[in-house]
Amino acid sequence: MSVLSPELTAGLYLLASVAFILALRGLSSPKTARRGNLIGAFGAVVAVLTVFLSANFENIPWILLTIAVGSAIAAPVSRRVQMTQMPQLVALFNGVGGGAAAIVALLELSHLSSPWSGLAVAFTILVGSVSFAGSCITFAKLQGLMPTKPLIFPGQPVVMGAVLIAALVAGGFVIATGSLGWALAMLALGLVTGVLLVNPVGGADVPIVISLLNAFTGLTVAASGLVLGNVLLLVAGTLVGASGTILTQAMAAAMGRKVSGIIFGAFRGGSTAGSTTVSDRPVRSSSPEDVAILLGYAQRVIVVPGYGLAVAQAQHTMAELAQTLEAKGIEVVFGIHPVAGRMPGHMNVLLAEANVPYEVLQEMDEVNPQFKTADVVLVVGANDVVNPAAKSSPGSPIFGMPILDVSSARQVVFFKRSMRPGFAGIENELLYEPQTTLVFGDAKETLTKVLTAVKNL
Amino acid sequence: MDAMSLLTIFVLVVFVGFEVVSKVSSTLHTPLMSGANAIHGIILVGAIIVAGQAENGWVLAFGLLAVLLSTVNLVGGFVVTDRMLEMFAGRKVTPKAATESKKEDAR
Numbered sequence: 001m002s003v004l005s006p007e008l009t010a011g012l013y014l015l016a017s018v019a020f021i022l023a024l025r026g027l028s029s030p031k032t033a034r035r036g037n038l039i040g041a042f043g044a045v046v047a048v049l050t051v052f053l054s055a056n057f058e059n060i061p062w063i064l065l066t067i068a069v070g071s072a073i074a075a076p077v078s079r080r081v082q083m084t085q086m087p088q089l090v091a092l093f094n095g096v097g098g099g100a101a102a103i104v105a106l107l108e109l110s111h112l113s114s115p116w117s118g119l120a121v122a123f124t125i126l127v128g129s130v131s132f133a134g135s136c137i138t139f140a141k142l143q144g145l146m147p148t149k150p151l152i153f154p155g156q157p158v159v160m161g162a163v164l165i166a167a168l169v170a171g172g173f174v175i176a177t178g179s180l181g182w183a184l185a186m187l188a189l190g191l192v193t194g195v196l197l198v199n200p201v202g203g204a205d206v207p208i209v210i211s212l213l214n215a216f217t218g219l220t221v222a223a224s225g226l227v228l229g230n231v232l233l234l235v236a237g238t239l240v241g242a243s244g245t246i247l248t249q250a251m252a253a254a255m256g257r258k259v260s261g262i263i264f265g266a267f268r269g270g271s272t273a274g275s276t277t278v279s280d281r282p283v284r285s286s287s288p289e290d291v292a293i294l295l296g297y298a299q300r301v302i303v304v305p306g307y308g309l310a311v312a313q314a315q316h317t318m319a320e321l322a323q324t325l326e327a328k329g330i331e332v333v334f335g336i337h338p339v340a341g342r343m344p345g346h347m348n349v350l351l352a353e354a355n356v357p358y359e360v361l362q363e364m365d366e367v368n369p370q371f372k373t374a375d376v377v378l379v380v381g382a383n384d385v386v387n388p389a390a391k392s393s394p395g396s397p398i399f400g401m402p403i404l405d406v407s408s409a410r411q412v413v414f415f416k417r418s419m420r421p422g423f424a425g426i427e428n429e430l431l432y433e434p435q436t437t438l439v440f441g442d443a444k445e446t447l448t449k450v451l452t453a454v455k456n457l
Numbered sequence: 458m459d460a461m462s463l464l465t466i467f468v469l470v471v472f473v474g475f476e477v478v479s480k481v482s483s484t485l486h487t488p489l490m491s492g493a494n495a496i497h498g499i500i501l502v503g504a505i506i507v508a509g510q511a512e513n514g515w516v517l518a519f520g521l522l523a524v525l526l527s528t529v530n531l532v533g534g535f536v537v538t539d540r541m542l543e544m545f546a547g548r549k550v551t552p553k554a555a556t557e558s559k560k561e562d563a564r
Binding site: 016020021023024025027028029030033034036037038040041044047048051052055057058059060062063066067069070071073074075077078079081083086089090093094096097099100101103104106107108114116210211214217218220221222224225226228229230231232233234235236237238239240241242243244245246247250251338341343344345346348349352353358361363 | 458460463466467470471473474475477478479480481482483484485486487488489490491492493494495496497498499500501502503504505506507508509510511516517519520521522523524525526527528529530531532533534535536537538539540541542543544545
């Protein structure tokens with residue numbers, strides 16, 4: 001097979017690098033986002049074709065067969081996954097990417113040319129295995145295979161520290177000797193580190209960890225680029241590392257937390273898992289029909305959707321209710337908390353799926369001043385993001401998290417399955433306030449009843 | 458390529474990455490995460506190089522494992538991102554764009 005010249009190869013890799021930058025830039029507006037993603041995919045195809053033609057490789061039939069098998073696994077899964085399960089799928093893809101980078105580095109160990117590449121190999125093996133194991137634990141937590149509560153055992157910080165130091169020592173030996181034995185030891189220690197790193201992270205903070213591990217995998221890919229002398233891998237990995245870092249910070253800010261506090265918070269006992277006991281204090285509950293009457297007399301309604309809305313698959317009913325109210329001349333907007341759902345911007349995806357138009361989706365800063373003038377606020381499947389404890393009780397695990405200012409509205413209606421606390425496991429004082437009423441039951445069923453009653457008004 | 462050139466590229470791309478990603482609207486943070494996720498699947502290129510130069514069966518087996526994992530990452534990432542963005546792109550883009558450009562005019 002004819003081989004491309006090094007210049008042409010580098011040129012085609014440059015083309016692919018530009019395509020990846022354009023893919024990220026496309027996301028600055030929903031209008032250009034999809035085209036950007038297709039440009040990115042085109043860049044990936046160019047890069048893969050280029051690598052096949054860049055040298056006289058062996059085993060090509062095997063490689064092609066493996067790519068076909070991988071695509072046959074990934075494409076149908078990605079097409080069928082429900083939007084509510086997106087976070088765990090992203091975690092899983094992130095993990096396999098980190099694992100692949102670690103394997104590539106391990107196999108390059110015998111071809112090291114300089115101490116620099118030794119360092120890059122050691123970095124990739126360690127961080128790649130941390131990312132792989134951490135992502136697997138994240139996946140298990142989000143998929144419900146593991147409890148979302150932080151898992152902490154006595155002496156965990158000591159064990160964690162010891163494992164990390166041992167991994168760094170093994171890394172030193174890898175750089176000095178290039179021995180496969182030390183590299184495998186480091187790989188194993190990296191896997192243990194990944195598990196220990198994510199285990200103590202509690203429910204609500206898991207999305208931040210996905211984003212952080214995404215940045216980790218990006219950096220390992222960049223380091224693999226250094227090992228292989230491949231500029232494309234360096235550029236692509238660095239872009240992902242940068243985007244993961246920004247996103248992690250943005251999310252931590254949206255929750256009023258520090259990234260280090262999330263990773264190490266559980267060690268100090270200040271985790272997000274607070275009380276999970278169910279209080280038996282009295283609450284006011286009402287029927288869907290009463291809510292419909294309340295809505296009929298309202299002029300301005302704000303909907304605060306949470307992950308529970310999507311779990312109940314009630315987005316479509318909610319969207320229809322909003323349209324029906326608007327047809328009656330009642331103004332409806334959606335107030336979206338930045339961490340509503342299980343990853344940043346997740347709620348926007350879920351509502352977009354239900355055809356809720358953009359212009360009624362408002363971000364927290366935009367919607368917060370409007371609660372004072374709203375007649376009715378419908379809180380559907382959300383809890384922690386409207387919990388006033390974030391403002392009023394300094395001892396609360398969510399203290400400092402910016403929240404939607406629902407408590408200043410005239411009437412608040414909570415649609416809840418039960419009195420169980422939210423993902424973060426903290427009780428919500430707002431449920432006991434005089435302006436609050438609760439409608440118990442499956443969100444889809446109760447919203448359907450409200451919708452029917454509103455239509456009959 | 459020498460270490461200094463690679464370091465130069467690395468530092469410059471960090472700035473490009475921060476610049477591009479900080480302009481992404483928070484509405485699109487989920488697709489951003491899955492899109493960035495897809496991009497690091499390009500480690501497939503590295504996996505192909507390693508598997509294509511394998512000198513024994515073990516290296517080939519692990520190289521192919523890396524090819525498999527990275528293909529899942531790359532293909533799955535782009536497909537799932539496209540599916541999400543399709544839902545955003547389809548409708549009601551024009552009114553929002555119109556109001557936005559009005560806002561810009563007002564400024």
